[in-house]
Amino acid sequence: MSKPFDFPKCLKRNTFHYCPGCHHGIVHRLICEVIDELNLKDKTIGLASIGCSCFLYFYIDVDILEAPHGRACSVATGIKRMRPDLFVFTYQGDGDFSAIGLGDSIHAASRGEKITAIMINNTVYGMTGGQVSPTTLLYQKTTTTPLGRDPQREGYPLKVAEILATFEAVAFCARSAVNNPKRVKETKNYLKKAFKAQLENKGFSYVEILSSCPVNWRMDAVSANYHVDKLTEVYPLGIFKELPPKK
Amino acid sequence: MKIKILEERCKGCGLCIEFCPKRALVLSDRRNLLGYKVVGWNSPEKCNQCGICYLMCPEVVFVREEDFEE
Numbered sequence: 629m630s631k632p633f634d635f636p637k638c639l640k641r642n643t644f645h646y647c648p649g650c651h652h653g654i655v656h657r658l659i660c661e662v663i664d665e666l667n668l669k670d671k672t673i674g675l676a677s678i679g680c681s682c683f684l685y686f687y688i689d690v691d692i693l694e695a696p697h698g699r700a701c702s703v704a705t706g707i708k709r710m711r712p713d714l715f716v717f718t719y720q721g722d723g724d725f726s727a728i729g730l731g732d733s734i735h736a737a738s739r740g741e742k743i744t745a746i747m748i749n750n751t752v753y754g755m756t757g758g759q760v761s762p763t764t765l766l767y768q769k770t771t772t773t774p775l776g777r778d779p780q781r782e783g784y785p786l787k788v789a790e791i792l793a794t795f796e797a798v799a800f801c802a803r804s805a806v807n808n809p810k811r812v813k814e815t816k817n818y819l820k821k822a823f824k825a826q827l828e829n830k831g832f833s834y835v836e837i838l839s840s841c842p843v844n845w846r847m848d849a850v851s852a853n854y855h856v857d858k859l860t861e862v863y864p865l866g867i868f869k870e871l872p873p874k875k
Numbered sequence: 876m877k878i879k880i881l882e883e884r885c886k887g888c889g890l891c892i893e894f895c896p897k898r899a900l901v902l903s904d905r906r907n908l909l910g911y912k913v914v915g916w917n918s919p920e921k922c923n924q925c926g927i928c929y930l931m932c933p934e935v936v937f938v939r940e941e942d943f944e945e
Contacts, residue, residue: 631926632924632926632929632930633876633878633924633926633929633937633938633939634942635942635943636935639935643883643884643909643934644884644933644934647886648886648887648888648911649886649888649889649890649933650933651933652933653932653933653934653935654930654931654932654933657935808894808931809894809930809931812931813930842888848889849888849889849890850888850890853890853893
């Protein structure tokens with residue numbers, strides 16, 4: 629167990645490039661803590677996506693590969709099939725996982741690839757300047773929907789965790805947030821369960837983490853943190869599917 | 876155990892100040908190399924090392940002092 633105030637062993641001591649108040653840093657730290665606790669540092673390969681998270685190799689001290697936009701689950705499939713002894717996880721944003729890479733992600737899940745996908749859902753394309761993404765809330769203002777997301781024109785928010793929970797080959801599927809201490813601890817618990825599902829060879833595991841994007845939501849860090857509570861009204865938190873342990 | 880605040884990592888987002896149950900932290904007037912105002916102690920004697928600032932900090936600013944001795 630890692631204790632409070634322990635700097636995780638596999639987190640490099642570089643300063644994060646994320647905007648003030650962005651939740652990426654919390655999730656990076658949680659992933660490092662879980663990798664440390666499960667002692668996976670020497671056999672982990674991470675897949676970074678395109679987006680704010682593309683500098684993952686600069687912060688996490690495990691082998692990180694950079695996948696083309698949206699293709700992290702496909703690249704992870706190749707690695708895991710060639711080297712089943714390794715632990716493979718992807719770290720993607722909502723634009724990467726649920727817009728450009730939706731086909732790759734859904735098919736990797738439905739094939740039951742033994743990988744772990746972590747999706748950071750902040751409801752906008754963060755890196756490119758806050759454009760509308762499939763998970764944008766209804767009537768939310770973004771740079772490409774200046775009058776708010778109209779369901780007649782841009783459709784309704786895509787609930788990826790609920791979709792993946794209906795697949796037979798998915799072993800673990802959960803959604804959480806990191807905007808208060810309780811949820812941070814829950815998220816760590818979910819990440820651990822997802823990592824263990826892969827280690828026990830049960831199938832595809834998926835954790836979606838609601839995150840804030842203060843700059844593109846045009847808010848300060850603290851009010852963006854509380855605005856995540858509004859996201860949870862549309863995207864309920866919890867475990868949607870969990871296979872029992874193998875006998 | 877003594878807690879060290881890594882000021883060069885801090886971006887002054889204020890999440891630790893918001894969630895500190897003892898109100899032991901405050902945004903100081905000092906700036907770091909990147910130009911952000913950094914978090915500092917309001918009343919260090921109130922701190923009971925609950926670890927909530929560590930949980931909520933996106934930049935891993937709060938660490939054990941013995942791990943970061945120069």
